[in-house]
Each structure stands twice: as C-alpha cells, then as structure tokens.
Amino acid sequence: MSDLDGFCQNAFSDLNSLNQQVFKANYAVRGALAILADEIQDDLLENPSSYPFSEIVYANIGNPQQMGQSPITFVRQVLSLCQYPTLLDHAEEKWFQNLFPTDVVQRSKMLLxxxxxxxxxxxxxxxxxxxxxxxxxxxxxxxxxxxxxxxxxxxxxxxxxxxxxxxxxxxxxxxxxxxxxxxxxxxxxxxxxxxxxxxxxxxxxxxxxxxxxxxxxxxxxxxxxxxxxxxxxxxxxxxxxxxxxxxxxxxxxxxxxxxxxxxxxxxxxxxxxxxxxxxxxxxxxxxxxxxxxxxxxxxxxxxxxxxxxxxxxxxxxxxxxxxxxxxxxxxxxxxxxxxxxxxxxxxxxxxxxxxxxxxNPPKPGDPSYDLFIKEVDEIHEALRLQCRQLYEGTKRMKRVSCLEPHGAMYLHPSVSLPEKLITTAKAQKIQPDEFYAIELLKRSGICVVPGSGFGQPEGDYHIRITFLAKGTEYIERFVKAHNEIMDLYE
Amino acid sequence: MSDLDGFCQNAFSDLNSLNQQVFKANYAVRGALAILADEIQDDLLENPSSYPFSEIVYANIGNPQQMGQSPITFVRQVLSLCQYPTLLDHAEEKWFQNLFPTDVVQRSKMLLxxxxxxxxxxxxxxxxxxxxxxxxxxxxxxxxxxxxxxxxxxxxxxxxxxxxxxxxxxxxxxxxxxxxxxxxxxxxxxxxxxxxxxxxxxxxxxxxxxxxxxxxxxxxxxxxxxxxxxxxxxxxxxxxxxxxxxxxxxxxxxxxxxxxxxxxxxxxxxxxxxxxxxxxxxxxxxxxxxxxxxxxxxxxxxxxxxxxxxxxxxxxxxxxxxxxxxxxxxxxxxxxxxxxxxxxxxxxxxxxxxxxxxxNPPKPGDPSYDLFIKEVDEIHEALRLQCRQLYEGTKRMKRVSCLEPHGAMYLHPSVSLPEKLITTAKAQKIQPDEFYAIELLKRSGICVVPGSGFGQPEGDYHIRITFLAKGTEYIERFVKAHNEIMDLYE
CATH class of the missing domain: 3.40.640.10 (Type I PLP-dependent aspartate aminotransferase-like (Major domain))
Structure with missing residues (x-):
C-alpha cells in the first residue's frame, strides 16, 4: 500500500493517547454546572414558564459587568477615544467638550x-x-x-x-x-x-x-x-x-x-x-x-x-x-x-x-476626579451592601453557617447536608454538594459552585456564591429553595 | 533550627532546577536582535546623530499598525461605541449622525x-x-x-x-x-x-x-x-x-x-x-x-x-x-x-x-460599505506595491536571490554570505546570518530576522524582512548597507 492510500486513526480517535494531564485538570467554576445553567437559560428563552424563575443568576463567576455593574466612565471614555482617535479631531467642538473632559483627552493622547x-x-x-x-x-x-x-x-x-x-x-x-x-x-x-x-x-x-x-x-x-x-x-x-x-x-x-x-x-x-x-x-x-x-x-x-x-x-x-x-x-x-x-x-x-x-487614576483637581471617585465609591458600597444582604440571608437557611467575609466577591458558607441527600447523591455517583447545587439551580435559577471544586475536608460541604447580583429578590428565592431542599431530605 | 529561621536558596537561584524546556525554547522574531534594535532606538532618542539614520525600521515583526497602516474605520467606530455606549444616547444628534453611520450603530447595539x-x-x-x-x-x-x-x-x-x-x-x-x-x-x-x-x-x-x-x-x-x-x-x-x-x-x-x-x-x-x-x-x-x-x-x-x-x-x-x-x-x-x-x-x-x-463585514448597500471596501482595497494595494518595491530592491543587492512572494507580509531572500564574514561570525560564536543582521541593523536601522531563526539547510543563509514599511527611502538604505557589508567581507 502506498503512503497515500488507506487510513489510520489519529490522536483524537484514541483519547488515551492524548495528554492525560488535560483530562485530569478541572476548573469547576466553569464546569458541568455552568453548562447546565446555560441549558436552562436557553430553555427559558424558548419557554419562559418552564421553570419557577425568569432567568439564571450566575452567582458562580466573579463577573461584575455581567451582573449589571457599570464600567467606570473615565476608563471607557479614554478607551473609546483610543479605539477611534478620529474623535479627537473634534476636540474643539461643543458636543465633544460636553462629552469628554480634558483629562480624558490628555490621557488618551498620551496612551496613543x-x-x-x-x-x-x-x-x-x-x-x-x-x-x-x-x-x-x-x-x-x-x-x-x-x-x-x-x-x-x-x-x-x-x-x-x-x-x-x-x-x-x-x-x-x-x-x-x-x-x-x-x-x-x-x-x-x-x-x-x-x-x-x-x-x-x-x-x-x-x-x-x-x-x-x-x-x-x-x-x-x-x-x-x-x-x-x-x-x-x-x-x-x-x-x-x-x-x-x-x-x-x-x-x-x-x-x-x-x-x-x-x-x-x-x-x-x-x-x-x-x-x-x-x-x-x-x-x-x-x-x-x-x-x-x-x-x-x-x-x-x-x-x-x-x-x-x-x-x-x-x-x-x-x-x-x-x-x-x-x-x-x-x-x-x-x-x-x-x-x-x-x-x-x-x-x-x-x-x-x-x-x-x-x-494611575484621576487625581484631585482633574476634571474627571469627582465622578471617578463617586463611581468607585458607589460600586464599593453596593458590593458591601450586597455582601451584607446575602450574608444575612444565609442566617435564615437551615443547616448553614457562614463567616462574614472581609473582602473579595464571595461567600463560602458551610452546609451541613442531610444524610439522606448524601446517600441519594452518592447512589447517583455525584458529589453531595454538586447534587445540592443542581437542585438549587433547578429550583431557584441560582448557579453556585459546589465546594468540592475548591477542596474541602472529607464530609464537609460548602458552596461558593458571588454577591454580585443586585437586590434581595434572588436572596429570598435562594433561602426558600435551600430550605425546601433541606426539608425534603431531612 | 526552627522552621522559621535561616534561609535556603529557591528555585530561581538554581537555573538548572527550572523547567529546561523554557531555556530550550526560542522565538527569534522577538529575540536578541529585536532587543538591540530597541537599544539603538533609545540611543537615537537621546542623541539623534549617533547613527546614520533617524529611526529603526522594525521589519522583523508583522505589525502593520506599528508601521503606519491605518485601522479600518468601520471596525474602530463599532469598537469605540462598544467601549463607551453612552455615545449611543446621542444617536439623534447631528454631530453623531455625521460621525457614525447607521450600520455602525446597528452593529454596535447587536454586539453589545x-x-x-x-x-x-x-x-x-x-x-x-x-x-x-x-x-x-x-x-x-x-x-x-x-x-x-x-x-x-x-x-x-x-x-x-x-x-x-x-x-x-x-x-x-x-x-x-x-x-x-x-x-x-x-x-x-x-x-x-x-x-x-x-x-x-x-x-x-x-x-x-x-x-x-x-x-x-x-x-x-x-x-x-x-x-x-x-x-x-x-x-x-x-x-x-x-x-x-x-x-x-x-x-x-x-x-x-x-x-x-x-x-x-x-x-x-x-x-x-x-x-x-x-x-x-x-x-x-x-x-x-x-x-x-x-x-x-x-x-x-x-x-x-x-x-x-x-x-x-x-x-x-x-x-x-x-x-x-x-x-x-x-x-x-x-x-x-x-x-x-x-x-x-x-x-x-x-x-x-x-x-x-x-x-461579517459591511454588505453592498450598507452605509459603511463603500468606505470599508475602499480602505481594504487601498491597504491590499499598498502592500502589493510595497512587496514589489522591496522585491525589486533585492535585485540590486549583491549575492542575493529572492522569490517574488504570493502572499503574507514577508520576503525571505537567500543571501550567499562571503566566506570571510562566515569565519568572522563563527570566531565570535555568532550565527553568520545573525552577524549579518546585526551589521545591517547598525548601518541602516533596518531590523530583520536571520534565517537561522526559522530553520534553513546547513550553510544556506536567509533573512526574513516584512514589506510593511512605506516608501522606498528605507529600501535604498537597505541596498546600500547590504552592498557595503558584502564589499567589506568579499
């Protein structure tokens, strides 16, 4: 047979021949649960009444702007001018001066x-x-x-x-x-x-x-x-x-x-x-x-x-x-x-x-300074409030204990899962905290990351949940769904 | 001695302990020659008469916009609006409509x-x-x-x-x-x-x-x-x-x-x-x-x-x-x-x-279409012309043969380096084509990549040079410096 005839399986046909370290690697934050959340979101687009909630709350990823956090005006003004420097040709016109402060213009020119x-x-x-x-x-x-x-x-x-x-x-x-x-x-x-x-x-x-x-x-x-x-x-x-x-x-x-x-x-x-x-x-x-x-x-x-x-x-x-x-x-x-x-x-x-x-943010006296500080402070205060509200919510959840965090974007409460839930999960060959997270997702639309994705002592269960979502409506849904799951398996 | 006393060398102190594959890896396009070019550019900023040229021509990297190629207007208009969507609030105003065609607005909104x-x-x-x-x-x-x-x-x-x-x-x-x-x-x-x-x-x-x-x-x-x-x-x-x-x-x-x-x-x-x-x-x-x-x-x-x-x-x-x-x-x-x-x-x-x-570029009939096509064609024609001009230049270089390329952004001429240059380079433990490229850089300010960075048969020498620079002035400098080097070592 010539070198140009026939066929032979290649690397992709034999998974065992591929780099096994890739199979071993696992990044739970964007794993199976996130994919299920996307599927439910797609279902909701087709049939809004298919679940007892109207949209997924992606509390699994620290993705502030996806959760409605607005970008900082100064930052986006500068990047906008850098993307389309032709706008700078209009710097003497009234509309331009109403829109872009002079320090935005200076920063853009320097960075360009x-x-x-x-x-x-x-x-x-x-x-x-x-x-x-x-x-x-x-x-x-x-x-x-x-x-x-x-x-x-x-x-x-x-x-x-x-x-x-x-x-x-x-x-x-x-x-x-x-x-x-x-x-x-x-x-x-x-x-x-x-x-x-x-x-x-x-x-x-x-x-x-x-x-x-x-x-x-x-x-x-x-x-x-x-x-x-x-x-x-x-x-x-x-x-x-x-x-x-x-x-x-x-x-x-x-x-x-x-x-x-x-x-x-x-x-x-x-x-x-x-x-x-x-x-x-x-x-x-x-x-x-x-x-x-x-x-x-x-x-x-x-x-x-x-x-x-x-x-x-x-x-x-x-x-x-x-x-x-x-x-x-x-x-x-x-x-x-x-x-x-x-x-x-x-x-x-x-x-x-x-x-x-x-x-190197705007300095006191710069035209953008006041707005910059106001926006930064508002975002910081909103996160502090959301953190507090979610933390308070965890206090109304059965079998949950949670430390009030100092920082970052997450609560990492411990959930003492009922024995019956643990056995049910293990019978289905699913980690108990993942089983819990799937139940929570289906009942409330809230996507969290099971603690097993981060490492936890054997028999200890946690979830990681971002406090980026605004308002308290989702927290009520979370508390209710959580307590239902506990009641069901207790 | 307690676990908190004393000191011990760490991974970075013993280069042999680090991942040797990193040491082995080599990416010539951004290697030693590019660093030398940056140093000469810095020298020129301090003392413009320190070299017989006024600036470096970075013909080592396929980096069109660094070499003066303008971005496509449609593309940058869309990205500018996406960076600062507040601009879209002004879509009914005259200045906005003069600046941003309606298909730019539509595309921005869709992508946002x-x-x-x-x-x-x-x-x-x-x-x-x-x-x-x-x-x-x-x-x-x-x-x-x-x-x-x-x-x-x-x-x-x-x-x-x-x-x-x-x-x-x-x-x-x-x-x-x-x-x-x-x-x-x-x-x-x-x-x-x-x-x-x-x-x-x-x-x-x-x-x-x-x-x-x-x-x-x-x-x-x-x-x-x-x-x-x-x-x-x-x-x-x-x-x-x-x-x-x-x-x-x-x-x-x-x-x-x-x-x-x-x-x-x-x-x-x-x-x-x-x-x-x-x-x-x-x-x-x-x-x-x-x-x-x-x-x-x-x-x-x-x-x-x-x-x-x-x-x-x-x-x-x-x-x-x-x-x-x-x-x-x-x-x-x-x-x-x-x-x-x-x-x-x-x-x-x-x-x-x-x-x-x-x-998914603008389609015929879209407001941005004519300008988009004009800009794309102009860039394409400019590159074709620059390619032709540089190729013609190589014909006037001693000991050089070059194929006219079909595409990409590069000429890859073969240079038959004189024996004396090869021995001089080897005595200095430098690859002969790298020695040539250093000489060329110092004499003309033109930074090319020696063929040894790409692989070539033993005793065969090439250089890679982008044809992104505009005009022919640099080509004359290139031809002159090249022929001087050949004369010096022939």
Whole structure:
C-alpha cells in the first residue's frame, strides 16, 4: 500500500493517547454546572414558564459587568477615544467638550503616543510607560522600592500564574502549595504542568486564616513523600473564602519560605475588594521584615504578586488586563519569564491601558476626579451592601453557617447536608454538594459552585456564591429553595 | 533550627532546577536582535546623530499598525461605541449622525446585546453569535458545511496553536512536523510541551512549495528514530516564505495524513494577504476530496485551521483576536479543547467582536460599505506595491536571490554570505546570518530576522524582512548597507 492510500486513526480517535494531564485538570467554576445553567437559560428563552424563575443568576463567576455593574466612565471614555482617535479631531467642538473632559483627552493622547495604536503589538513585557506607572503605584502603596523592570503586564492573573508555573514546575515531584479551599485555576495549571499539588488547609474556625501548624504539616508530609515544594500560592483576600490573611500569618509564611527556599506567588487581585480591614500586600510585609532584620537574608525570598483589572471596582474581566511584579528574582530567571511572555506575543493593548488607569487614576483637581471617585465609591458600597444582604440571608437557611467575609466577591458558607441527600447523591455517583447545587439551580435559577471544586475536608460541604447580583429578590428565592431542599431530605 | 529561621536558596537561584524546556525554547522574531534594535532606538532618542539614520525600521515583526497602516474605520467606530455606549444616547444628534453611520450603530447595539459588555467575561468558547457568523463565513468561503460548535474563538493564532499542542503532545516521542523554514513560534511551543519537532524542508527551487518526497523522508526518518508523528503544521500562505502551497501538495499532504493518522494544523492567518492567486483553504480541499471519494474514509482526517484579526487588512495585532475551526474531531476530544479554553477563562471580548467584523463585514448597500471596501482595497494595494518595491530592491543587492512572494507580509531572500564574514561570525560564536543582521541593523536601522531563526539547510543563509514599511527611502538604505557589508567581507 502506498503512503497515500488507506487510513489510520489519529490522536483524537484514541483519547488515551492524548495528554492525560488535560483530562485530569478541572476548573469547576466553569464546569458541568455552568453548562447546565446555560441549558436552562436557553430553555427559558424558548419557554419562559418552564421553570419557577425568569432567568439564571450566575452567582458562580466573579463577573461584575455581567451582573449589571457599570464600567467606570473615565476608563471607557479614554478607551473609546483610543479605539477611534478620529474623535479627537473634534476636540474643539461643543458636543465633544460636553462629552469628554480634558483629562480624558490628555490621557488618551498620551496612551496613543505610547502604544502607537490599540491594534499594534506592544513589547512582550508590556508598554514601558505603563510598567513605570505600575512601579510608581506599588512604591506608593507599600513604601518600598519597585522598578519597571520588575513589572510584566499580562492578560490577567491566570496568565501570570501560567507563566510562573511553566517556569518553576520542571518535574512531577515539583510541588506547589495551594490553600484548601483554593481557586481551582491553580490546581488546573499544576495538573497541566504535571506538577504535584500540596494542599494546606485554611482554618474555618479562625476566619479562614492560614493555620500555620497545618501549613507546616502539609509541607512535611509532602517532603516525606519525596515532593520538593518549590512554590506556594497565597490568595489574599481569599478566593473562595473572602477572608484576609492576618499579618501574623503572612510573616510566618514569609519566614517559612525563606527557611525552606520556597518561591511565593501572591494572588492579590481582590486588593480593592475589602470591606473591613486595609489591604496589606505580601510585598510590603517582606519589605517591613527586611527593614527590621537587615541581616536576615530576606533577599533570598522570591515573591511574585499578581493583580488584575477584572476585579476591584473596574470589573473589566472581558478586556483581559493585569500585571505581575517580582521581588528578588535573579536576572537570568527574569529573562526566562520574559521569554515565556514573548511566546505569548503580547497582552491585549486595551487591557494594558486599563492597567495604566488602575494604577494611575484621576487625581484631585482633574476634571474627571469627582465622578471617578463617586463611581468607585458607589460600586464599593453596593458590593458591601450586597455582601451584607446575602450574608444575612444565609442566617435564615437551615443547616448553614457562614463567616462574614472581609473582602473579595464571595461567600463560602458551610452546609451541613442531610444524610439522606448524601446517600441519594452518592447512589447517583455525584458529589453531595454538586447534587445540592443542581437542585438549587433547578429550583431557584441560582448557579453556585459546589465546594468540592475548591477542596474541602472529607464530609464537609460548602458552596461558593458571588454577591454580585443586585437586590434581595434572588436572596429570598435562594433561602426558600435551600430550605425546601433541606426539608425534603431531612 | 526552627522552621522559621535561616534561609535556603529557591528555585530561581538554581537555573538548572527550572523547567529546561523554557531555556530550550526560542522565538527569534522577538529575540536578541529585536532587543538591540530597541537599544539603538533609545540611543537615537537621546542623541539623534549617533547613527546614520533617524529611526529603526522594525521589519522583523508583522505589525502593520506599528508601521503606519491605518485601522479600518468601520471596525474602530463599532469598537469605540462598544467601549463607551453612552455615545449611543446621542444617536439623534447631528454631530453623531455625521460621525457614525447607521450600520455602525446597528452593529454596535447587536454586539453589545450579545456580549453584555466589553468588560464581561464571555463563554470560554467565545460569544455564540460570533461563532455562528464564523461558521457562516467558512461555509460560504469553502462551500462545505461548518457548524458553530466547530468554532473556538481565541486570542490569536498562537493561542490556538498552544491549545492544540497542549492536548496532542503527551510524551517526548510525540512528533510534530513543521516546515523548514517555519514560523518559530511552533518550534517554541513544541519545546514547551517537551515534544519532538520533525522538520520537513520546503523547496526553494519550487517556489517554497512542499516537496512531498522530502516530506515523506522526514516522516520516515523520524519514525525510524522512534518518533510518533501525531500532528503536522502547514502554513499557507507561508511564513516566512510568503508562498502559497500548491493544490497538488495540499492533496498529497491530506492523503498522507489520512494514511498515517496525522492531525493537521493549518495556519491560514495570511488568507487575505495574497497578491497573485486565490486562497484555497485546507478545509475546502478536504471537502473536495470527500465529495470526490465518498468511500475513502476522509472523515478520518482531523483538521484544525486557525485565523486571526492581526493580519489581512485589519492588522489589529494588539487587540488579540482570532479563532480556530475543527473538522472531524470526536466530541470527547472537543470537550478537552474546550476545557483548555476554560482554563484560559475567555479571549478578549473586543478581539471577539473584531472576529465578528472580519467574517461579517459591511454588505453592498450598507452605509459603511463603500468606505470599508475602499480602505481594504487601498491597504491590499499598498502592500502589493510595497512587496514589489522591496522585491525589486533585492535585485540590486549583491549575492542575493529572492522569490517574488504570493502572499503574507514577508520576503525571505537567500543571501550567499562571503566566506570571510562566515569565519568572522563563527570566531565570535555568532550565527553568520545573525552577524549579518546585526551589521545591517547598525548601518541602516533596518531590523530583520536571520534565517537561522526559522530553520534553513546547513550553510544556506536567509533573512526574513516584512514589506510593511512605506516608501522606498528605507529600501535604498537597505541596498546600500547590504552592498557595503558584502564589499567589506568579499
């Protein structure tokens, strides 16, 4: 038979031949339950009376603008002019001046000059001016030095985490510590890199803070199994917990990282979503320790922090912008981070400009300042209120206990599922909390993420629910459906 | 010593402990030479007389808008309204109507309705309406069926290639065939996935077409070495060659893929950059063969094609939009492609809207149609002219032979480097073509990519140069500097 005849099965016909790490990876936030929610939404469009609710509340994803949060006017005015610079030719006309404040015009012109065009590739590390502004912002926030060469613009925190994990995970025994519960994207990326995930339990009794004894125990157990822990993810404020890590725990983790040679990856994307305390970055804590103990080798602690335009009050998830900043990483290793960024070509330029506005917002006296602050404050207060209302709602739910979160966009209540529900779920080979979430979705239209997607102790059940939805009507539906499910299986 | 004392080196202190595949990966288009060009550009800003030219011509990257190509008005008007929908409130006012045609308003409203907001995450596979439009476009282009479920929106062709390679490369012996010369991003991604790159030489004598005997030989040699070729990349029109693959070669590659069970990945991002022939997609060729030979198991050939908004006449590189479409991939494997897309969350929404406009441009009779066509044609004609002018320039260069390209944005001339230059370069441990490119950059300010970055036979030297720069002044500088270098080393 010639080389041009016949046929042969290819890689896709034999699933076992494909990269099994992809099959292993799981990202529950956008998993089977979200797909069911979409199907129900489609059913509702065809037949609005097919369910006892009129639309799905996507409380599974931290997607503020999908839930009705308005974008910040200043930000969108600048991006609008950058998309269509011809508008700037009308800057002397009345209608233009009524619509676009002068600082919007100035910012647009500056960003257009730096980027050339929203349609031109930028440097892979990001637009130099934007990186300078990020460094200025970090320096002002933390009170310690930061250089533009420490900044890499990204298409978001997930991209940042992928770059770092790709470089650090070199063999299957390379371990990455992640909190339990964790934002499952980290687990998925560790799977894709064939690394070993090492979970450390957060302490629900202690307001989801890091339990340092548990932390050490996880490390020790992993070491005994031959796992070489090289990276540790900390999420502050927490996802899914909404809790801030105490400064005491931050210090212990930093000391431990120094003692054991563990690189820290601090996910700080919720740094502007804090409702009680003030944000304290890991970078700042490291700087404070270095200042206090100048001879204690703090320059041996490599820290990478990530931030994003998706969260906070911008909520610009779909525009894909963010950055990572590094401390104490030797130049040859930084060159490799840059090379990985190069292979991704460059982050979306509009997202890079959003980073510029995040770190360098209008200043007092600027024409846009008052409106900017008003909008940011309103969004912040609305989230605080929605958080409070949902939290109050959980108090009326049977078998539920919930901590009032410090920050982020989530409640992570514990649900003591009835034995009968657990047996019913297991008989159907479904996780009990997933079974519960499906029931809740079908009865109330509210889509949450089962705690098993984030990791929880055996026999403990949680759900993660965003408090991005406005109003209290959905909360009543949630309480009612929840209590019905409990009554049914109790 | 307690767990909180002392210090220990971490992953970044020991380069050998990091993922060596990252060190191995190389993406010459944005490599050392591009960094040198940036340094010279910085020097010029400080001291404009430090070089015999006033600015760098970045002829190393296919980045049209950086080189002065204007964006398409319709596209930017729509994106401007989508960024700042408040403008739509003024649709009844005179100034608005003078600026924004009614079809721009309609398209903006439709896309805003579908996306919710540019700032909201979309479905990971992409906005459903946009995927429907892509399927319609492919169906009309090729005359064969295409379903929205076959379409995955991406942040560009590199992202698409990463998704596919991540799924298919499962072990170091898994081979991916790539053309030589190749766009080096493929080699870099194969390295990151620890796969084996299997080069097949294109035939410069035969206008850079696939030489099928060489193609088979590469496959056979790899097989003998124990490499299991699972994927084959074809680039049409070619990068860096600018050549279209003949229909005869396309058919042979498809038959071979069927006989050997090789998945095809067709990079067709230059499908609108063709200056001689008409574009013939691999998807269409596969459909034709299936129609002609219905019993010949053509449904066993899995094909993935990629397209992008970065090239063609849009040239919207920095907005990061594109798509991949698949043929004959079983559902369970498609689920895994979707899962990988999910881990990247979603492509930039503005980029997704650009895809919509790429595949569904203004129609005859629409208010924007005439200007749209005029702009597209002008860009196309300008590129054809620039290509011609640069090609003519190469004829006046000593020791250079160049094929007139069919498409893409590149010339890939062969340079017969003088022996003395080769020895000088090797003595400095630099590739001779890189040495040449550095000399050219310093003398003329023109940044090209040495052929060694794309792969070329031992002792053969090429450069890749984009023809995106306007005018002929830089061509004269290029010819002069080139001939000086030749004279110096001859």
């Amino acid at each position: 000059k730096e980027s050339g065009s929203l349609g031109a590739y930028s440097a892979s590390q990001g637009i130099p001016l934007v990186r300078r502004h990020v460094a200025d912002f970090i320096r002002a926030r933390d009170g310690f030095d930061c250089e533009p060469s420490d900044i890499y613009l990204t298409s978001g925190a997930s991209h940042a985490a992928r770059l770092i994990m790709t470089l650090i995970i070199a063999r299957p025994t390379d371990g990455v510590m992640v909190p339990a519960p964790q934002y499952p994207l980290y687990g998925a990326q560790i799977d894709l890199m064939s690394g070993s995930m090492v979970s450390y339990s957060l302490s629900e009794e202690n307001n989801w803070d890091i339990d340092f004894d548990q932390f050490k125990k996880s490390f020790d157990e992993a070491s005994k199994k031959g796992i070489n822990v090289r990276l540790c993810v900390v999420i502050n404020p927490g996802n899914p917990t909404g809790a801030c890590i105490s400064e005491n725990s931050m210090e212990k983790v930093l000391r431990f990282a120094k003692a054991k040679g563990i690189v820290l990856l601090a996910d700080e994307v919720y740094q502007n979503n804090i409702y009680q305390n003030k944000f304290h970055s890991f970078r700042r804590k490291l700087g404070e320790l270095r200042e206090k103990e100048p001879d204690n080798h703090w320059d041996q602690v490599s820290l990478i922090s990530v931030n994003s335009v998706s969260k906070g009050q911008f909520g610009e998830c779909g525009q894909r912008g963010g950055y990572l900043d590094v401390v104490n990483i030797p130049e040859p290793a930084k060159d490799q981070i840059l090379k990985l960024a190069t292979i991704d070509i460059c982050p979306p330029v509009a997202g890079q400009l959003l980073v510029d506005m995040l770190v | 309705k579908e996306s919710g907001s540019l700032g909201a995450y979309s479905a990971s596979q992409g906005i459903p309406l946009v995927r429907r439009h892509v399927a319609d476009f492919i169906r009309a282009r090729d005359g064969f069926d295409c379903e929205p479920s076959d379409i995955y929106l991406t942040s560009g062709a590199s992202h698409a290639a990463r998704l596919i390679m991540t799924l298919i490369i499962a072990r170091p012996t898994d081979g991916v065939m790539v053309p030589a010369p190749q766009y080096p991003l493929y080699g870099a991604q194969i390295d990151l996935m620890s796969g084996s790159m299997v080069s097949y030489s294109l035939s410069e004598e035969n206008n850079w077409d696939i030489d099928f005997d060489q193609f088979k030989k590469s496959f056979d040699e790899a097989s003998k070495k124990g490499i299991n070729v699972r994927l084959c990349v074809v680039i049409n029109p070619g990068n860096p060659t600018g050549a279209c693959i003949s229909e005869n070669s396309m058919e042979k590659v498809l038959r071979f893929a069927k006989a050997k069970g090789i998945v095809l990945l067709a990079d067709e991002v230059y499908q609108n950059n063709i200056y001689q022939n008409k574009f013939h997609s691999f998807r269409r060729k596969l459909g034709e063969l299936r129609e002609k030979e219905p019993d010949n198991h053509w449904d066993q050939v899995s094909l993935i094609s990629v397209n992008s908004v970065s090239k063609g006449q849009f040239g919207e590189c920095g907005q990061r939009g594109g798509y991949l479409d698949v043929v004959n991939i079983p559902e369970p494997a498609k689920d895994q492609i979707l899962k990988l897309a999910t881990i990247d969350i979603c492509p930039p929404v503005a980029g997704q809207l650009l895809v919509d406009m790429l595949v």
